Each structure stands twice: as structure tokens, then as C-alpha cells.
Amino acid sequence: MKPTFYLTTAISYPNGSPHIGHAYEAMATDAIARFMRLDGYDVHFLTGTDEHGIKMLQTARREGLTPAELADRNAPLFKDMVALLGCSNDDFIRTSEPRHHAASKAIWERMQANGDIYLDSYAGWYSVRDEAFYGEDETIVRDGVRYGAQGTPVEWVEEKSYFFRLSAYQERLLALYEQHPEFIGPAERRNEVVSFVKGGLKDLSISRTTFDWGIPVPGDPEHVMYVWVDALTNYITGAGYPDVEGESFKRWWPADLHVIGKDIVRFHTVYWPAFLMSAGLPLPKRVFAHGFLFNRGEKMSKSVGNVIGPKDLVDAYGRDQVRYFFLREVPFGQDGNYSHEAIVTRINADLANDLGNLAQRSLSMIAKNLDGTLPAPGPFSDEDAAMLARADAMLPACREAMAMQQVHQALNVVWAVVADANRYFAGQAPWALRKTDPARMETVLYVTAEIVRQVAILAQPVMPESAGRLLDLLAVPADARDFTVLGPAGRLPGGVALPAPQGVFPRYVETDEAKAAG
Numbered sequence: 055m056k057p058t059f060y061l062t063t064a065i066s067y068p069n070g071s072p073h074i075g076h077a078y079e080a081m082a083t084d085a086i087a088r089f090m091r092l093d094g095y096d097v098h099f100l101t102g103t104d105e106h107g108i109k110m111l112q113t114a115r116r117e118g119l120t121p122a123e124l125a126d127r128n129a130p131l132f133k134d135m136v137a138l139l140g141c142s143n144d145d146f147i148r149t150s151e152p153r154h155h156a157a158s159k160a161i162w163e164r165m166q167a168n169g170d171i172y173l174d175s176y177a178g179w180y181s182v183r184d185e186a187f188y189g190e191d192e193t194i195v196r197d198g199v200r201y202g203a204q205g206t207p208v209e210w211v212e213e214k215s216y217f218f219r220l221s222a223y224q225e226r227l228l229a230l231y232e233q234h235p236e237f238i239g240p241a242e243r244r245n246e247v248v249s250f251v252k253g254g255l256k257d258l259s260i261s262r263t264t265f266d267w268g269i270p271v272p273g274d275p276e277h278v279m280y281v282w283v284d285a286l287t288n289y290i291t292g293a294g295y296p297d298v299e300g301e302s303f304k305r306w307w308p309a310d311l312h313v314i315g316k317d318i319v320r321f322h323t324v325y326w327p328a329f330l331m332s333a334g335l336p337l338p339k340r341v342f343a344h345g346f347l348f349n350r351g352e353k354m355s356k357s358v359g360n361v362i363g364p365k366d367l368v369d370a371y372g373r374d375q376v377r378y379f380f381l382r383e384v385p386f387g388q389d390g391n392y393s394h395e396a397i398v399t400r401i402n403a404d405l406a407n408d409l410g411n412l413a414q415r416s417l418s419m420i421a422k423n424l425d426g427t428l429p430a431p432g433p434f435s436d437e438d439a440a441m442l443a444r445a446d447a448m449l450p451a452c453r454e455a456m457a458m459q460q461v462h463q464a465l466n467v468v469w470a471v472v473a474d475a476n477r478y479f480a481g482q483a484p485w486a487l488r489k490t491d492p493a494r495m496e497t498v499l500y501v502t503a504e505i506v507r508q509v510a511i512l513a514q515p516v517m518p519e520s521a522g523r524l525l526d527l528l529a530v531p532a533d534a535r536d537f538t539v540l541g542p543a544g545r546l547p548g549g550v551a552l553p554a555p556q557g558v559f560p561r562y563v564e565t566d567e568a569k570a571a572g
């Protein structure tokens with residue numbers, strides 16, 4: 055039996071079209087999912103849309119739609135986005151689905167049965183943009199407008215509300231962070247959460263009565279659940295909750311990894327574990343928060359008008375190129391910038407020049423000089439052996455990086471070997487050996503092809519299509535592309551006929567149009 059790995063993205067509010075922040079999270083989580091599958095895990099990868107809440111309601115009103123109509127119109131855009139990006143998600147959840155209503159009702163009832171829910175009235179500040187309640191001390195007034203902790207405007211709310219006894223969970227949460235330092239990554243986020251919880255927790259308002267777009271509170275349909283109660287619950291719905299005895303729930307829950315953005319850490323590392331503790335359910339093993347992406351240093355927002363859609367990027371640069379750029383360029387967990395120039399530089403330097411040329415030069419020499427047959431190597435020189443050893447050492451280094459979601463670091467490991475291989479190829483000069491020592495030429499070409507094989511296998515999580523094409527060019531069979539064949543165990547067999555080489559990573563050629571758009 056394979057070990058299991060259940061991972062999720064945040065679910066997006068479909069109150070508009072998907073933006074690059076949504077795409078970034080999906081691409082990164084997909085790269086992790088693909089890595090784990092290739093590394094022998096049975097993976098379940100969940101993503102979806104978060105359709106309730108006032109933000110959806112207000113947008114719908116502005117557009118003259120019901121919130122359900124707005125969700126029905128926009129949720130497919132998110133589904134299409136993950137497909138466009140080549141994501142390998144096993145499920146796409148919409149919180150308006152009956153399975154999710156059932157799960158939300160069930161977790162509510164369990165928290166209630168545990169004595170953690172009571173009726174009172176709420177009077178305080180609420181940010182619709184964040185769908186978050188803020189304490190007075192977390193707000194500031196600027197130019198007559200009051201803003202919450204994340205800089206979004208807040209409004210005063212007063213209504214009857216159910217509360218969750220969050221204050222009762224302070225000690226248990228602190229014990230969780232202490233005993234499981236890996237629960238929150240990266241470390242800066244963990245420190246923020248620990249000091250927030252140490253500062254004391256107030257009970258949380260978890261229902262609303264002033265609108266009815268949401269999941270009705272069991273036994274009191276005048277209230278709908280606070281959107282975050284149902285949103286967080288999506289992760290167990292996706293595992294088959296409330297059927298806790300079912301095969302799916304036993305197999306997938308607790309989740310191994312929730313990938314989210316840094317603005318929603320508190321919901322995932324304070325509220326969510328407290329809800330689960332209250333409901334008597336196991337806790338997810340890790341929550342990892344990535345940073346925010348900025349277009350040339352500015353935060354993207356619809357009001358600023360600098361939102362570039364994921365589809366525009368994929369159309370302009372190619373799917374694998376976009377995936378590679380964001381995952382290599384931005385250290386996962388930190389904020390990052392993107393611009394047309396930065397994307398073109400990565401495409402031309404890392405992909406076209408470094409990996410593309412290495413593959414193209416070695417494969418076209420095999421095509422021209424050896425009738426397209428991969429040679430069997432002669433005895434390995436010290437340089438050959440050292441080069442192979444560096445390639446063989448990639449997997450453990452990549453595993454270590456990916457276990458901490460350091461996707462960029464795993465790519466750095468692989469591209470360091472690509473750089474070594476280019477130096478090796480230039481130093482060995484197989485084109486010169488063609489006349490002086492053809493047997494050595496064959497060995498050098500073999501070693502280079504073998505490096506390309508291992509690089510391509512490890513590039514698959516980030517660039518599934520292009521890496522697959524490289525492996526096709528090396529005649530690597532479909533069942534010899536996972537991580538069990540990395541290292542000496544899977545060396546290319548000599549004497550195999552290779553298909554005609556083709557460029558896999560074209561250079562990006564600047565057009566005036568692209569310059570203007572970038």
C-alpha cells in the first residue's frame with residue numbers, strides 16, 4: 055500500500071475572475087502534488103470555490119444577480135483556470151454543493167454538542183473584503199475611514215449571533231504550536247500566530263442574521279453560518295465528512311498540507327484547529343502560507359486596474375513557462391514580483407539557453423553522428439563519474455526542499471546540475487572528439503543524455519508537458535518516469551533508437567505588442 059498525501063489550496067471567492075494570486079497558489083500546490091505522486095504517494099489534491107458570505111452577496115447585488123447566479127457564472131472560470139494551468143487536482147469543491155452543506159451542518163452540530171456554541175449578540179467591526187471580525191484595537195482610522203488589521207475598510211455590525219467559545223482553546227492551541235512546530239510554516243508566520251494567541255482569544259461570532267446567503271444554522275434557520283465556518287469545513291467535505299467511518303475519510307483525513315496565502319493564516323491556524331478540536335476531529339499536519347505576488351511591486355487589485363489574468367500570461371508565454379517562472383523566481387513563502395522582463399529572462403536564460411540547448415546540442419549530435427542511436431558508454435572518466443554523481447544526488451536534496459514546500463529550492467538544485475552539465479559538455483567538447491576519439495565522444499554524449507533524463511524527471515512536477523517531451527526525445531517509456539528510476543537504478547540503456555530531436559524550449563522573441571502589454 056502506498057502512503058497517502060492529502061493536500062489542498064485555499065478555496066477562492068468567485069466574486070470576480072481568477073487573478074494571478076489564485077493561479078500562483080494552484081500552480082505551486084500542483085507542483086507539490088505531482089512531486090509526491092512521482093515520489094510514490096497516493097495523492098488527493100483538492101481545490102475549489104468559496105461561494106457564501108457578504109462579499110459574494112454585495113458583488114451580486116451590484117451586478118443585478120442573485121449570489122447563486124454569480125457563483126454559477128464565475129465558479130467555472132476557476133475550474134477552467136486550474137485546467138488551463140495543467141493542475142492535477144482530484145476534486146473541485148463548490149461550497150454551494152449539497153455534500154458541503156451536509157458537512158457544515160454536521161461539524162456545527164458536533165461543536166454545539168461539545169458545549170462550544172452559544173447565542174448572544176455581536177457588536178463590533180467587520181471587514182467585508184476580508185470577511186473578518188476585528189477587535190477595536192486592531193483597527194485604525196485614516197481620513198475618516200476605519201480600517202482593519204489587513205488594511206481593508208471595516209463597518210460596524212450589531213446583531214444577534216451565535217458564538218464559538220474560542221477563548222477556551224488558547225492553551226490547547228499554544229500546546230499544539232509548541233508540540234508541533236511544523237504545524238505552521240514558514241517560521242515568521244508561526245511566530246506571528248503564537249504571539250497573537252498568547253495575547254488572548256475572544257469568542258468568535260459565527261452566525262449572521264442580516265442576510266440569508268449562506269448555510270442555515272441547524273435548528274435556527276434565521277441565522278446563516280459565518281462564511282469562514284463553512285469555508286474551512288470544505289477540507290473535510292473533500293475527504294468525505296460527515297461519513298467519518300467511510301473509506302474516504304479514513305484514508306484522507308487528517309490532511310497533510312493546506313497551502314494558503316499569508317493573509318488567511320489566522321483562520322487556518324487558530325480558528326480551524328479550534329473547530330476541529332471542538333468537533334473531536336484530528337488536525338491537519340501542516341499549514342503553509344505563501345507570499346503575495348505584485349505586478350512590478352504593486353499589489354494587484356481590481357480597483358487599481360493592474361490585474362493580469364492567468365490566461366493572458368499563459369497565452370503570452372506558455373503554460374509550463376509560466377509555471378516555471380513563478381515557482382523558480384519567487385521563494386515560496388515570500389512575496390514576489392513579476393514583470394514581462396523577468397519572465398522573458400527566465401524563459402530565455404534558464405529554459406531556452408541552459409536546459410534547452412543542453413538537450414538540443416547533445417541530441418542533435420547523436421542524430422547527426424550516430425544515426426540517432428543513443429550510444430552505449432565506454433568506461434567513465436573521473437569527470438563523467440563526478441557529473442553522474444551530482445545528478446544522482448538531486449533527489450534527496452529535492453525531497454528535503456519539497457518537504458518544507460521550498461519549491462524554488464528544489465528547482466535551484468536541478469538547475470545547478472543543468473549548469474554543471476553545460477560546463478561538463480563545453481569542457482569535454484564532444485564535437486572535437488568526433489575526429490580524435492569517437493569512443494570518448496559517445497561516452498560524453500551518453501553521460502549528457504543521462505543527465506538530461508534525470509533533470510527532466512525532476513522537472514515534471516513544475517513543467518509536466520515540456521519535461522514529458524524531453525523524456526519522449528530520450529525514448530524513456532511512460533512507466534520509467536517516476537522517482538524510483540532516478541540515480542543509477544534507471545540509467546538510459548545504450549543502443550536505443552531516439553526520435554528526431556526537436557526544440558522543447560523555444561526562445562521568447564520580443565514583439566512590440568508584448569512590450570507594450572508588459
Ligand code: ME8
Nearest residue numbers: 064065066067075104285286314315316345346347
Ligand atoms: O481568501 N498573491 O479567497 P480569495 C498571492 N475564500 N496569493 C494571493 C493573492 C496575491 N496577490 N491574492 C490572493 C479567500 N491570494 C477565502 C479562502 S479557504 C478555506 C477560504 C491568495 O479568493 C489568498 O491568500 O480571496 C488565498 O490563499 C487564495 O489566493 C484565495 O483568495
